[in-house]
Amino acid sequence: MKFQAQRGTEDVLxxxxxxxxxxxxxxxxxxxxxxxxxxxxxxxxxxxxxIRTSGETSDIVSKEMYTFRDQGDRSITLKPEGTAPAxxxxxxxxxxxxxxxxxxxxxxxxxxxxxxxxxRLREAHQLGxxxxxxxxxxxxxxxxxxxxxxxxxxxxxxxxxxxxxxxxTECRERxxxxxxxxxAPWLAEQTTEDQEKAHKNPMRLLDSKDEKVHAxxxxxxxxxxxLEDDSKQRFETIQALLTEAGVKYRLAPEIVRGLDYYTETxxxxxxxxxxxxxxxxxxxxxxxxxxxxxxxxxxSVGVGIGVERVLLALEAYxxxxxxxxxxxxxxxxxxxxxxxxxxxxxRDAGIATDWDIESxxxxxxxRQADKSGARFALVIGDTEVQESAVQxxxxxxxEQFLLPRAEVVKWLQERA
RNA sequence: GCGGGUAUAGCUCAGGGGUUAGAGCGCCUGACUGUGGCUCAGGAGGCCGUGGGUUCGAGACCCAUUAUCCGCCCCA
Numbered sequence: 001m002k003f004q005a006q007r008g009t010e011d012v013l014x015x016x017x018x019x020x021x022x023x024x025x026x027x028x029x030x031x032x033x034x035x036x037x038x039x040x041x042x043x044x045x046x047x048x049x050x051i052r053t054s055g056e057t058s059d060i061v062s063k064e065m066y067t068f069r070d071q072g073d074r075s076i077t078l079k080p081e082g083t084a085p086a087x088x089x090x091x092x093x094x095x096x097x098x099x100x101x102x103x104x105x106x107x108x109x110x111x112x113x114x115x116x117x118x119x120r121l122r123e124a125h126q127l128g129x130x131x132x133x134x135x136x137x138x139x140x141x142x143x144x145x146x147x148x149x150x151x152x153x154x155x156x157x158x159x160x161x162x163x164x165x166x167x168x169t170e171c172r173e174r175x176x177x178x179x180x181x182x183x184a185p186w187l188a189e190q191t192t193e194d195q196e197k198a199h200k201n202p203m204r205l206l207d208s209k210d211e212k213v214h215a216x217x218x219x220x221x222x223x224x225x226x227l228e229d230d231s232k233q234r235f236e237t238i239q240a241l242l243t244e245a246g247v248k249y250r251l252a253p254e255i256v257r258g259l260d261y262y263t264e265t266x267x268x269x270x271x272x273x274x275x276x277x278x279x280x281x282x283x284x285x286x287x288x289x290x291x292x293x294x295x296x297x298x299x300s301v302g303v304g305i306g307v308e309r310v311l312l313a314l315e316a317y318x319x320x321x322x323x324x325x326x327x328x329x330x331x332x333x334x335x336x337x338x339x340x341x342x343x344x345x346x347r348d349a350g351i352a353t354d355w356d357i358e359s360x361x362x363x364x365x366x367r368q369a370d371k372s373g374a375r376f377a378l379v380i381g382d383t384e385v386q387e388s389a390v391q392x393x394x395x396x397x398x399e400q401f402l403l404p405r406a407e408v409v410k411w412l413q414e415r416a
Numbered sequence: 417g418c419g420g421g422u423a424u425a426g427c428u429c430a431g432g433g434g435u436u437a438g439a440g441c442g443c444c445u446g447a448c449u450g451u452g453g454c455u456c457a458g459g460a461g462g463c464c465g466u467g468g469g470u471u472c473g474a475g476a477c478c479c480a481u482u483a484u485c486c487g488c489c490c491c492a
Contacts, residue, residue: 004465007483059490063417081492110492115417118485119492126492209488258491268491279491306492333450362450370452381450395452 008114008122010308018323019311024107026154027127027305031105034146036129039104041085047075052292053084055260057200064112066122078111081259082128083286083302084293090132091295098296101139102132107307118312119277125307132290135299137234140265140285141241143301147269147281148247154310155319156271159280161242162252163267165235166203167227168287175226176202179217186216203256222253231264238265261286265301273316274309281305325373327416330355331365333381342380342390342408349409351416370395375415378408 151159266284283303332339
C-alpha cells in the first residue's frame with residue numbers, strides 16, 4: 001500500500017522550508033514592531049461560529065467547509081479562515097474590554113473544500129492580523145500600512161492595495177436595490193440559477209470575470225456614491241493617511257469580498273503573476289462580527305495574507321532567499337573519533353557543523369563539504385591528531401593551513 | 417462543484433501496438449592509495465500513476481480511478 005498526501009494538501013520539504021520561515025518570521029517580526037501580540041487558536045471550532053460570522057449564504061459556508069460530527073455528536077468545522085476563531089477567543093477571554101484596543105497577529109492553517117488549483121489548496125496557510133476595538137480611520141490605515149510594509153520587506157515589488165468601501169448595512173441595502181434595478185432587463189433573460197445568485201448577493205456581480213456582466217453593469221454608480229456621510233468621511237481620511245504613510249493604493253469599486261462580516265473598508269492585494277488565483281491578501285473592517293458572536297459591539301479591522309500565494313509570487317519575481325548553510329564541514333582521514341569530537345565541540349559552541357556519518361572516502365567527504373555550502377572544510381587525520389591541530393581549508397579560495405586544535409572553536413566563532 | 421489538458425528514472429522530458437524502455441541533469445564509484453568544484457570512465461536507479469478492457473502481443477489504443485495543471489466558480 002502506497003500512500004500520498006491528501007488531495008489539495010502539500011508537504012513542505014526541507015528545500016522549501018527556508019522560504020516558509022522567511023515569510024512567517026518576517027510577518028511575526030513586523031507585527032511585533034507594530035505592537036501585535038501573537039495568538040494561536042485551535043484548528044477546529046463549533047460549526048455555528050463560522051455560519052454566524054461568514055454568513056449562511058456565503059460560498060465558504062455553503063459549500064467549502066470541512067464539517068463533520070465528532071464522537072460526541074458535536075458539529076465540528078476545520079477553520080476556513082482566521083478571523084472568527086480569533087474573535088471567539090477575544091470574547092471568551094475578555095481580551096478587549098470596551099474602551100480598549102487589542103492588536104493580534106497569527107500564522108494559521110485553514111481549510112476549504114474545493115477543486116485544487118495552483119495557489120488554491122484545501123489546506124492552506126494564512127498570515128493574519130486583527131486590530132480589535134478600534135473605530136478610527138487610523139486603525140484601517142495602520143492595517144494597510146502593515147500590509148504594504150510586509151510586501152516590501154519580503155521583496156515583492158510594487159504591491160498595490162486595491163481599496164474600496166462597501167458601507168454599512170443600510171448603505172448596502174440601498175446599493176443592492178440599485179444594482180438589481182440597473183440589471184433588471186438583463187437579469188430577466190438569465191437562467192434561474194443566475195437569477196437566484198444575483199438576488200442572493202447582487203454585489204458579487206461586481207467582481208465577476210465575465211465580460212458580459214461588466215457590460216451590463218456599465219453606467220452603474222460605484223458603491224461609494226451610496227455611502228453615508230460618516231462612512232464617506234472615514235474612506236477619505238483613510239486615503240489621506242495612506243498617502244501620508246507612503247502606502248500605494250488604488251480605488252477599486254469592484255472589490256466587494258465574499259464574507260458577510262465586512263463593513264465599510266475592504267481591500268485586496270493582487271498579483272498578475274499567479275494565474276487565476278490572483279489574490280495575495282484580503283481584508284477589511286468588520287464592526288458587527290463580535291456582536292454577532294455574543295460580545296459587546298466592537299469595531300475591528302483585519303487582514304489575511306495567503307502564505308502559499310506569497311511564496312508563488314516570490315518565486316515569480318525570482319526573489320532569492322538564502323538557505324542556511326553549515327559553517328564548517330569536518331572531514332575525517334581515518335580519524336572518526338577525533339572528527340566526531342570536533343563536530344560535537346563545534347555544535348555545542350553554536351557553530352553549524354556537518355560531517356560524513358557514513359565514513360566514506362576522503363574524496364567523497366570533500367565533495368559533500370563542497371555541496372553542503374560550508375565555508376570551511378576541517379580535515380583531521382593521523383598527522384593532525386599527532387600534532388593536536390586541524391587543517392582548515394576555505395573552500396571558496398582553496399586555501400589551507402594548519403590551526404592548533406585548541407583554537408578551532410574560537411577561530412570559527414570569529415568568522416561565523 | 418463544472419469544462420479541458422497531463423501522468424515514462426530523484427528532477428526536466430523524449431519515445432511509441434512487437435525482442436532486454438532512453439537522454440540531460442542529479443546520485444554513487446573510480447582516474448599517481450590525505451583534498452571539493454572542471455574533465456573523463458564506469459555504475460545504481462523505472463512492473464511507463466493505479467485498476468480493468470481491446471489485441472497473438474499494450475508503456476503506447478479504450479474505459480474507469482487517483483493525482484496534478486489550466487480555465488470557471490470561489491477566494492488566501
